[in-house]
Amino acid sequence: MSKTNDDSLTAEERARVTSTRRFDLRRILGGLFVLYGLVVTVIGILNAASDSRQTGGIAINLWAGLAMLALGILFFVWDHFAPVPEDDILRSLERNDEEKKEGEGR
Amino acid sequence: MFLAAAVDNSIRLNLSWVDYLMLVVYFAVVIGIGFVARTRVKTSMDFFLSGRSMPAWITGLAFVSANLGATEILGMAANGAQIGMSTLHYYLIGAVPAMVFLGLVLMPFYYGSKVRSVPEFMLRRFGKPSHIANSIAFAISSVLIAGINLYAMAIVIEAMLGWPQWIAIVVSGGFVLVYITLGGLSSAIYNEVMQFFVIVAGLVPLTIVGLNRVHGWGGLVDALQKTEGAKLLSTWQGTAVGNVTNPIGADWLAIVFGLGFVLSFGYWTTNFTEVQRAFSAKNMSAARRTPLIGAFPKLFIPFIVVVPGLIAAATIGNQLSATAGPGKLTYNDVIPKLMQMYLPTGVLGIAVTGLLASFMAGMAANVSSFNTVFSYDIWQRYIKKDRPDEYYLKTGRWVTVAGVLIGILTAFIAAQAANIMTYLQTLFSFFNAPLFGVFILGLVWKRMTPVAAFVSYLAGILAPTIVYIAYLNNNKLFQTATAETLYGAIISFATVVVIGVAISMFTTPKPVSELTGLVYGVGKVDLTKDVVAGDTKWYRSPALLGTAALVLCVALYLPFI
Structure with a gap:
């Protein structure tokens, strides 16, 4: 039973799909690393001279900041192009009763 | 001027408000995840096993990350500074073959039998006495280890940030309490994956700057060869039986069988803290790929953990001592010390x-x-x-509260240990090695009886305990504490096999009809029942992933033979 278009979903199912995708770890990681990347990059620009003195000539904040920014964006891109399949989400919704039984050890 | 000339042995970091901002943002996200995860926990299975819904990349990274605690990172960097490249054994032969074995061979039995924990597998295969013993041993050891982690953390936080130990213990215990009680395993797993990326983002710059400071890899090798540290650069030299000159103090037999077989297989395949991550995977294919995906980061982590250890040996090696004391810099301090020396505000945070x-x-x-x-x-x-299920969900939350409180208590009474890693491994060798012995016998031999399992499991815990006590009384029995751990594990495993086989000979086995899906060759485990679109892509084949991991495991040894 593969449900591919949105019309065949009930309101509850659609809500579950939306909430699961909003809570996708890739979005959280993306947000965290974009923020870290921006902050560290700015520090790298502001403190260029003192950074270079401590690291022996490597603009470490600049490079690390840009790398983290790229990583964060990569997570968003991955999430955008490969969202969690609806089937996966709906199956775990359907399994609720089964899971209760499993939890009771049956 | 006099003060400035003295050697700086403190690891106090000079954090600016930007660094604290990073810290605050991270822990705000952690708590946020806890609250969102709470709205999604409907059943006890959601709480304890994430409702078996996680994709393989998440469970795989959580699998390796659950092992990549800070005690592990600091301990392995300490080993890097002390015994050098030999530390690679813990990452390669001491991890990868076991992870591949778990994914390819053992996981079908675990996931296929739908058990909810490793002790439950024990119950199915060997009945109640073994199950009770295993459950209690696991419960006690995991709370103890949680407490040891907490204590270790408090020491480092005090040294790095200047917070009193009790504040560090209570605050971090409190954070764990909140996010696990709210979101259960989903919270834990999400945070493990986030932590994985953040720690890598911190250690990579540290390694790059460190290598730059010692004029690259070539400069590091030169510096180590000029001091007595040349033996820090090889992994297998001086491991001949009867002529042991390597820094671990063990021959290749002990390394291969003690670390590579008994300790490693025991830890990675029967330690529920690890295996639970795979149990939360969404289907059989994802569960099998969990340890295999985890193997790849494991292969490369030494290059950002052990290499900083070597850099420390080359630059500040003469200041490092093995024992703690006021104003002394110990091997366990190398990562914080390098952070203080090399990382400016920003990446430092x-x-x-x-x-x-x-x-x-x-x-x-x-x-x-x-x-x-x-x-x-x-x-x-x-x-x-x-x-009803709701009852067990509620129980789980209260047990979490109790577990954290006991952990905090343990942290306060945790005794001092010379080397945190050796202490942890001593515990592992007492609990995991015999469990692995019992499981592997029970898996390949349907004649293995419940009585034999119970008795040999207990004997397998007792035997290394006796060896350990003997070693504490006479430390000439083994060259190093690590060597003791390796031989202790081998002795434990051998005890299980001998006693298990002997007792099975004259006790009654379970009827074969009750062993379906629990013993190799009895019944068949369906590997494709719950397969979803995409699982069949060639790059998701467990056999291919496992083979690639093993090939890399051998290849990464080659530059450091």
């Missing part, structure tokens, strides 16, 4: 955040496996049976 996050993730991993075993295997099985 990332590295500190990663370190604190991995301390908490390590503790959370132990607590989230403890609450599952205690609730399902002890409480539900023997104390309050046949209650």
Whole structure:
């Protein structure tokens, strides 16, 4: 039973799909690393001279900041192009009763 | 001027408000995840096993990250500074073959039998006495380890940030308490994956700057060869039987069988704290790929953990001592010390955040496996049976609270240990090695009886305990504490096999009809029943992933033979 278009979903199912995708770890990681990347990059620009003195000539904040920014964006891109399949989400919704039984050890 | 000339042995970091901002942002996200995850926990299975819904990349990274606690990172960097490249053994032969074995061979039995914990597998295969022993041993050891982690963290936080130990213990215990009680295993796993990326983002700059400071890899090798540190650059030299000159103090037999076979297989395949991550995977294919995906980061982590250890040996080696004391710099301090020397504000905040996050993730991993075993295997099985699911969900939350409180208590009374890693491994060798012995016998030999399992499991815990006590009384028995751990594990495993086989000969085995899906060759485990679109892509083949990991495991040794 593969449900591919949105019309065949009930309101509850659609809500579950939306909430699961909003809570996708890739979005959280993306947000965290974009923020870290921006902050560290700015520090790298502001403190260029003192950074270079401590690291022996490597603009470490600049490079690390840009790398983290790229990583964060990569997570968003991955999430955008490969969202969690609806089937996966709906199956775990359907399994609720089964899971209760499993939890009771049956 | 006089003060400035003295050697600076403190590891106090000079954090600016930006660094603290990184820390605050991270832990705000952690708590946020806890609250969102709470709205999604409907059943006890959601709480204890994430409702078996996680994709393989998440469970795979959580699998390796649950092991990548800060005690592990600091301990392995310490080993890097002390015994050098030999530390690679812990990452390669001491991890990868076991992870591949778990994914390819053992996981079909675990996931296919739908057990909710490793002790429950013991129950199915060998019955109640072994199950009770295993559940209690696991529950006690995981809370103890949680407490040891917490204590280790408090020492480092005090030294790095200047917070009193008790504040560090209570605050981080409190964070773990909140996010695990709210979101259960899902919270734990999400945080493990985040922690993985943050700690890597902190350690990579540290390694790059460190290597730059010693004029690259070539400069590092030159510097080490000029001091007596040349033996720090090889892994297998001086491991001949009877002529042991390597820094581990063990021959290749002990390394291959003690570390590579017994300790490693015991830890990676029967330690529920690890295996639980795979149990939360969404289907059989994802469960099998969990340890295989985890193997790849494991292969490369030494290059950002052990290499900084070597850099420390080359630059500040003469200041490092093996024992702690006021004003002394110990091997366990090398990562914080290098952070202080090399990382400017900005990346410093990332590295500190990663370190604190991995301390908490390590503790959370132990607590989230403890609450599952205690609730399902002890409480539900023997104390309050046949209650509705909501009851066990509530129990799980209370057990989490109790687990964290006991952990905090343990942290306060945790005794000092010369080397945190050796102490942890001593515990592992007492609990995991015999469990692995019993499991592997039971898996390949359907004649193995429940009585034999019970007796040999207990004997397998007792034997290394006796060896350990003997070693404590006479430390000439083994060259190093690590060597003692390796031989202790081998002795434990051998005890299990001998006693298990002997007792099986004259006791009754379980009828074959009850062993379907629990013993190799009895019945068949369906590997494709729950397969979803995409699982069949060639790059998701467990056999291919496992082979690639093993090939890399051999290849990464080659430059450091």
